[in-house]
Amino acid sequence: MEAMHNLRKGIMRVLGTAMIVLFVLMTVIGTYQIVTRYCFNRPSTVSEELLTYSFTWMALLASAYVFGKRDHMRMGFLADQITGPARKILEAASDIMTFLLAGVVMLYGGSAITKLTMIQKTASLQVPMAYIYVMVPISGVLIMIFSIMNLIDTCHNDYSKQKKEEE
Numbered sequence: 001m002e003a004m005h006n007l008r009k010g011i012m013r014v015l016g017t018a019m020i021v022l023f024v025l026m027t028v029i030g031t032y033q034i035v036t037r038y039c040f041n042r043p044s045t046v047s048e049e050l051l052t053y054s055f056t057w058m059a060l061l062a063s064a065y066v067f068g069k070r071d072h073m074r075m076g077f078l079a080d081q082i083t084g085p086a087r088k089i090l091e092a093a094s095d096i097m098t099f100l101l102a103g104v105v106m107l108y109g110g111s112a113i114t115k116l117t118m119i120q121k122t123a124s125l126q127v128p129m130a131y132i133y134v135m136v137p138i139s140g141v142l143i144m145i146f147s148i149m150n151l152i153d154t155c156h157n158d159y160s161k162q163k164k165e166e167e
Contacts, residue, residue: 106140
């Protein structure tokens with residue numbers, strides 16, 4: 001269990017660093033775009049494209065990050081009222097459905113779209129669109145890994161005491 005938690009912390013650290021780098025990059029590029037547009041009256045199409053793609057990458061990495069922290073959006077009003085084995089089953093079912101959704105939509109679908117767009121180039125940067133879309137299956141794999149880790153944590157968690165501690 002400790003090795004899994006250390007692996008989670010390592011992945012979270014890498015994801016956090018990547019998101020910080022992307023955010024700093026977006027800030028610098030956004031500032032550059034504002035300066036070129038309003039001071040020199042020559043908007044940069046490259047910077048706009050870079051902002052769009054880096055925002056997309058950051059959103060996908062952030063979604064994987066929140067699954068790793070188990071802070072993803074869910075309807076907790078029902079789950080928080082249940083204790084014991086029923087709560088464990090509900091949490092496990094949620095983790096399994098998340099795993100399946102990430103596998104089918106993000107990994108399988110993202111891989112298919114990445115392959116399809118290998119010959120298509122971006123307008124300003126002239127790089128294959130597959131380089132942009134590759135973040136979909138990558139974040140899908142990360143979400144699947146975190147779902148497995150969350151499922152293992154769920155199996156080892158004692159939900160019989162959960163409601164009493166919250167009150």
